[in-house]
Amino acid sequence: MRKAFLWIGVxxxxxxVAVIAAGVVMRHLGLSASYNFGDAAKFEFVLVPFWxxxxxxxxxxxxxxxxxxxLKRATP
Numbered sequence: 001m002r003k004a005f006l007w008i009g010v011x012x013x014x015x016x017v018a019v020i021a022a023g024v025v026m027r028h029l030g031l032s033a034s035y036n037f038g039d040a041a042k043f044e045f046v047l048v049p050f051w052x053x054x055x056x057x058x059x060x061x062x063x064x065x066x067x068x069x070x071l072k073r074a075t076p
Contacts, residue, residue, distance in 0.1 A: 002071040009064030016058025023050030 026033035035053060038044035 002068050005064045005068035005071065009061045009066075009068060012061030012064060013058050014061075016054040016056075016061055019054030019057060020051050023054060026050065 023033040032047075033050040034047040035050065036045055036047055038046035
């Protein structure tokens with residue numbers, strides 16, 4: 001279980017950093033770096049910037065890495 005948390009944590013942290021970097025590059029190019037979580041058919045727009053998505057992904061990855069370290073200390 002510890003190795004699974006380690007791998008998931010590393011992947012989510014890497015994904016979070018990549019999404020944040022993509023948001024920075026898109027913002028530099030003048031593009032709207034956001035994702036619509038609303039229903040476009042009903043003209044509901046809930047735009048979430050890429051940096052927030054990346055930050056949440058990296059935070060969950062960091063929590064998985066912390067759980068991996070905690071499991072390493074907890075097991076004899």
